[in-house]
Amino acid sequence: xxxxxxxxxxxxxxxxxxxxxxxxxxLTLVFGIMNLVNLAHGSFYMVGAYLATYFTQLTGSYLxxxxxxxxxxxxxxxxxxxxxxxxxxxxxxxxxxxxxxxLILFFNELVAMVWGRAALYTSIPDYLSGHVDLLPGxxxxxxxxxxxxxxxxxxxxxxxxVARTRLGMLIRAGASNRxxxxxxxxxxxxxxxxxxxxxxxxxxxxxxxxxxxYVVQPGMGELILIEVLVVIVIGGIGSIRGALxxxxxxxxxxxxxRAFLKPALATVLSPAxxxxxxxxxxxxxxxxxMAAVLAFKPQGLFPARL
Amino acid sequence: xxxxxxxxxxxGIAAVLLAAGPAxxxxxxxxxxITTLSGPQGVIGEYxxxxxxxxxxxxxxxxxxxxxxxxxxxxxxxxxxxxQVAEEMLKKQQVDFVAGIIWSNVxxxxxxxxxxxxxxxxxxxxxxxxxxxxxxxxxxxxxxxxNDDTPEALGKVMQDQGITDVYVMAPNYAAGKDMVNGxxxxxxxxxxxxxxxxxxxxxxxxxxxxxxxxxxxxxxVFYPGGxxxxxxxxxxxAGLRGQFPLYxxxxxxxxxxxxxxxxxxxxxxxxxxxxxxxNPANQKYVSDYRKRYGKMPVFYGAQSYDGILLIDSAxxxxxxxxxxxxxxxxAMRKADFASTRGKFSYNTNHFPIQNFYLLKTVAxxxxxxxxxxxxxxxxxxxxxxxxxxxxxx
Numbered sequence: 001x002x003x004x005x006x007x008x009x010x011x012x013x014x015x016x017x018x019x020x021x022x023x024x025x026x027l028t029l030v031f032g033i034m035n036l037v038n039l040a041h042g043s044f045y046m047v048g049a050y051l052a053t054y055f056t057q058l059t060g061s062y063l064x065x066x067x068x069x070x071x072x073x074x075x076x077x078x079x080x081x082x083x084x085x086x087x088x089x090x091x092x093x094x095x096x097x098x099x100x101x102x103l104i105l106f107f108n109e110l111v112a113m114v115w116g117r118a119a120l121y122t123s124i125p126d127y128l129s130g131h132v133d134l135l136p137g138x139x140x141x142x143x144x145x146x147x148x149x150x151x152x153x154x155x156x157x158x159x160x161x162v163a164r165t166r167l168g169m170l171i172r173a174g175a176s177n178r179x180x181x182x183x184x185x186x187x188x189x190x191x192x193x194x195x196x197x198x199x200x201x202x203x204x205x206x207x208x209x210x211x212x213x214y215v216v217q218p219g220m221g222e223l224i225l226i227e228v229l230v231v232i233v234i235g236g237i238g239s240i241r242g243a244l245x246x247x248x249x250x251x252x253x254x255x256x257x258r259a260f261l262k263p264a265l266a267t268v269l270s271p272a273x274x275x276x277x278x279x280x281x282x283x284x285x286x287x288x289x290m291a292a293v294l295a296f297k298p299q300g301l302f303p304a305r306l
Numbered sequence: 307x308x309x310x311x312x313x314x315x316x317x318g319i320a321a322v323l324l325a326a327g328p329a330x331x332x333x334x335x336x337x338x339x340i341t342t343l344s345g346p347q348g349v350i351g352e353y354x355x356x357x358x359x360x361x362x363x364x365x366x367x368x369x370x371x372x373x374x375x376x377x378x379x380x381x382x383x384x385x386x387x388x389x390q391v392a393e394e395m396l397k398k399q400q401v402d403f404v405a406g407i408i409w410s411n412v413x414x415x416x417x418x419x420x421x422x423x424x425x426x427x428x429x430x431x432x433x434x435x436x437x438x439x440x441x442x443x444x445x446x447x448x449x450x451x452x453n454d455d456t457p458e459a460l461g462k463v464m465q466d467q468g469i470t471d472v473y474v475m476a477p478n479y480a481a482g483k484d485m486v487n488g489x490x491x492x493x494x495x496x497x498x499x500x501x502x503x504x505x506x507x508x509x510x511x512x513x514x515x516x517x518x519x520x521x522x523x524x525x526x527v528f529y530p531g532g533x534x535x536x537x538x539x540x541x542x543x544a545g546l547r548g549q550f551p552l553y554x555x556x557x558x559x560x561x562x563x564x565x566x567x568x569x570x571x572x573x574x575x576x577x578x579x580x581x582x583x584x585n586p587a588n589q590k591y592v593s594d595y596r597k598r599y600g601k602m603p604v605f606y607g608a609q610s611y612d613g614i615l616l617i618d619s620a621x622x623x624x625x626x627x628x629x630x631x632x633x634x635x636x637a638m639r640k641a642d643f644a645s646t647r648g649k650f651s652y653n654t655n656h657f658p659i660q661n662f663y664l665l666k667t668v669a670x671x672x673x674x675x676x677x678x679x680x681x682x683x684x685x686x687x688x689x690x691x692x693x694x695x696x697x698x699x
Contacts, residue, residue, distance in 0.1 A: 005519045012511045108345075117349040119535050119565040124543070131545055141543050144511065213539055214508040215532040215565070217346045223506050255512045258503070279478045279502040 004137045009259045010252070015144045017251025018151025022206035023224060024231040024243040025158060026199025032238020032304050033174040034089060034192050037096045040080070040103035041203055041228070042221025048073040048204025049211035049220065050111055053122045062125040069208045070201055077200025081193050089192070104222065112218045119217040147209050154202070158240055171195060175238040175304045227254075230286050234293045236300025245301055250286050257285040334373045335621055335628065337614075338395030340388055340406040340416065343380040346532055349561060350408055350606050351380070354430065356599050357607035358405075360591070361614035369621040377401065381408075385415035392416045396423045402628050403428060405613045408606065410434040410453060410481060421445040426620075426634065430613040431606055433657065435484070439695030442655040445631075447638050449612040449645075451578050452657050452690035453481065454488035456555045457528070459576035459662040459684045461493030464524060464553060471496040473522035473550075475513065477533060478502035485528040485555055491691070498522040508536045514544050525550050529557045535565045542569035558667055560604040563675050571676055573667040578660050579605050579647050580680050587644035602677070608646045619643040651687075655696035659687050 027041045051072040056065025084103060088096050124143050131139040162168035170191055173181045182188040207221070214220070227250060235246025262278030269277065293301060339358055341351035355378060367374050377399050381388030388407065395401045396419070404420045405428040407413045413432035420427040421443045429437075429448035437443075438452045464472060474489070474497055476482035482502060490497070498520050501513055517525065525546075529537045534557040541547060553574045560581065563570055581592045581602055591611055595603040616638055623637030624630040641652050650660040662685040665678045 002519070005515060008515045009512055012515060015511070016509060112348070117346065117352060118561060119346075119349075119532060121565050121567055123567075129543065139545065141511075141545075143543065210508075213536070213543060215535040215539075217532055217535075219346045220508075220532075223508060259512045259516050262501075275500060279504075283478070283504040 004135060005259075007135070008138055008140065009256055011140055011144070011148070012259075013252035013255035014248070015148050015151075015251070016255055017248040018148050018155075019206050019210055020224075020228060020231050020251055021151055021244050021247035022154060022202050022209075023228040024235065024247050025154075025240055026202040027228055028232045028235065028237055028239065028243045029171065029175075029195050030199050031232065033171060033178070033195055035178070036085065036089060037093050037100065038085070039097060039100040039225065040107065041199070042223075042225030043104055043107035044073055044077055044200040044203035044221070045207035045210075045224060046107065046111060046216075046218070046221040047076050048201075048207035049122075049216045050115060050120070050207075051076075051204070052208035053120050053211060053216055054115075056122075062128075066208060070204055073204025073207075074197050074201040077204075078193055078197040080200070081196040085196070108218045117218060119215045122212045122216050124212045143213065150205075150209065154205070155244055162240055167194070172304075227286065230290050232300075234290050234300060236303035238304030239300075239302045242300050242302035242304070250289070253289055254282075254286050257282040261285070334375045335369045335617075335626075336399060336401040336403075337374065337376045337617060338379060338392065338399060338401035338404045339376055339610075340379040340381050340391055340395075340404065340412075341610075342383050342408055343378065344382055347383055347408070348380075350531075350604075353561065353601075353604050353607040354406060354408070354610040357591075357595065357603065357611040358614055360594060360598065361611045364590075364594070365614070365618055369618045370624075370626040372621065372626050379406075381412045381416075383409055383412070385409075385412045388412040389415040389419050392419045396420065396425060401425065403617050405617070406430050406610065407432050413437065417441075417443070417446055424631070426631070426638075428613045428616060430609040433690075435690075435692045438655050438657050438690050439692035442696035442698055444635055444656070444698060447616065447652070447656045449616055449658070450609045451660070452692060453484050454491070454692075455578070455662065455685075455688060455690055456576055457485045457488035458492045458691070459664075459688070460526065460553055460555055460574075461489040461491065463574070463576060463664050463684055464526065465493045465495065469495060469524045469551075471498045471523050473498045473501075473517050473520060473525045474527070475501045475503065475517075475525070475537075476528040477505045477507070479505045481530075482528055489526060489555075493526075505533075507533065510537050510540050511544070514540060514546060517550070518544070518546065522550060525552050527552065527554045527557055529554070531562075534558065535562050538562070538566045538569045538573075542566075547572065558678070560602040560678070561606075563667070563678075564601075567675055570667045571669065574681075575665045575667075575678065576662055576684055577605055577665055578658075578662050579608050580663060580665050580678055582677070582679050583647065583663075585644075585646070585648040588646040588648070591646050602675075612643075612645045612647070615643040615645065616641070653689055653693045654698050655690070655693040656698075657690050657693065659689050661686050662688055 030036050030038050048069055052065050052069030055068040056062050088099055128143050130142050132142050134140050231246040231250050235242030261282045262274050265278050266274035341354045342348055343351040379391035392404055403426050407429055408431045410432040414434055417427050427446045431450050433448055433450050433452040474486055476486050558570045558573045558575055619642050620634035620637045624633040639652050641650055650658050653659050661683050663680045664682050664684050666681050667676050667678050670677045
């Protein structure tokens with residue numbers, strides 16, 4: 001196991017972590033500020049991927065497709081908040097789970113009706129495809145480097161908004177004490193809509209970036225949603241810092257586990273045992289991690305309400 | 307007093323209605339077709355359903371002069387749902403035949419349900435080894451293959467090509483393990499590593515990095531559905547296409563090619579059928595399917611098309627007397643119909659004895675998607691590895 005391979009796997013983990021962060025940031029804000037469990041967050045991931053693919057094909061330009069896809073997902077997010085979720089803020093979490101689960105089914109069928117059940121063809125534009133030779137022996141796909149760069153840029157942007165702007169101040173205040181913010185005369189409804197729409201757009205960004213390398217089909221959001229829920233539980237609900245830390249940790253653990261767990265086990269167990277145990281353990285690793293974190297820090301690593 | 311009379315009256319009416327029901331049934335051939343029609347895998351069911359409709363239209367919607375009525379059911383990829391759907395078809399619609407089923411785990415729940423009810427089951431995709439061996443039944447036929455056949459053929463290809471070591475990847479579930487076992491039955495070279503990934507995993511970058519570090523001579527994978535599309539894209543993007551030849555089973559087909567396009571070029575697979583197989587039945591099936599549905603048909607569809615023709619051959623042989631089960635079984639055993647795979651025969655376990663071909667994904671006509679073309683025959687009149695465990699003669 002050489003240094004270059006470990007470095008490459010670290011980059012892979014970073015890229016997965018960044019994708020998870022984009023999803024987790026939106027979900028944790030919605031959960032933290034609005035106390036809303038939104039299972040349909042994965043549907044925004046799917047909608048972003050589909051809209052970006054559709055607009056790219058329509059306009060012939062990848063960048064235009066991305067911009068329109070993001071705008072479209074933002075619009076869908078705001079519409080969903082306005083129509084379906086307004087009444088759910090006061091209800092208990094189970095009701096929210098049921099309602100947003102219904103939204104998942106709704107979006108999956110809607111997408112299947114409009115674009116069909118077969119996976120869509122998506123492609124990376126030529127100027128983003130190909131590899132970069134980072135080190136001798138380390139060729140890394142350019143597109144994945146772009147994903148890492150965009151993800152880190154968004155993380156930086158989010159930090160700026162949350163820490164340095166008035167909107168960010170309201171978001172932080174709302175995460176700490178919602179009632180007080182409302183009592184102080186802030187238009188809490190508008191704040192909620194903005195936060196929700198923004199979260200949906202972030203999920204859409206994750207979706208449209210992941211679309212060309214993964215598969216764009218109905219139900220694509222559910223698989224990643226499970227990992228995102230693990231991320232926000234580990235990171236702490238309501239905190240963007242927690243979402244970033246949790247996402248990077250989960251991305252690294254999952255990737256390095258898949259890559260190195262079996263060879264590591266093979267040094268202490270027989271090859272056959274490592275063969276059987278390795279893959280099973282690797283897929284359980286992030287849940288074991290979540291259980292471990294919850295045992296020591298039940299509120300997550302960086303809880304918002306301190 | 308008033309209640310008693312009312313109750314007796316109601317029961318009397320119900321009894322009369324129930325008795326009147328079955329009387330009309332003998333005028334039609336009723337087929338229950340179970341597949342997956344919802345969720346991402348519903349796309350496979352769509353191709354199967356379309357092929358069934360096409361077959362029925364080619365037959366004029368009649369078999370031996372009787373009208374044909376087909377009911378479609380959705381198993382949602384769940385064995386218990388599939389079993390429920392089959393039971394409903396047997397009891398409520400009183401179907402004469404049950405056909406279809408994509409998934410082996412669903413088949414293992416549905417086939418015994420159908421055969422225990424004394425009806426004929428015509429499988430049109432799943433071929434679990436239990437049904438080819440110990441649990442074979444004279445009421446069960448399949449128009450597809452036995453699950454191990456396809457990887458056995460691919461293993462032979464790689465063995466014959468003198469490839470000395472192979473890197474193997476598959477999802478970590480029953481079918482994944484079966485494919486690898488079938489592959490290892492005919493490939494005797496060195497397995498560099500056997501990597502099982504999570505079922506439904508979308509990101510393979512970590513595994514691809516490991517693969518490149520191991521530097522094998524070739525790669526063998528089994529990634530059905532969306533997993534295959536993700537894997538192929540990432541394999542291509544990582545620049546591994548030119549570096550390591552990629553062989554697969556059930557990973558690249560006419561359903562996934564439109565989603566991956568050029569990322570599939572150069573891919574090798576083994577199959578019993580291909581759209582370019584030259585026989586009159588297949589040429590008619592492929593061209594009519596393309597004309598009607600605007601897409602290239604896939605092997606799931608060809609099998610379903612054949613399933614309907616198989617049922618038709620049985621109904622014609624007994625001249626519409628659907629009560630003559632023995633006669634229908636004897637007719638089906640002859641495989642006396644124009645199959646899209648050409649002439650084939652049935653083994654004692656009611657699985658086909660057929661050829662397997664090596665397919666390669668090549669560029670299609672200008673501006674269109676790549677197509678898969680037969681390169682050569684790998685197995686001629688291949689028998690599955692389990693028929694000896696079946697007690698039937």
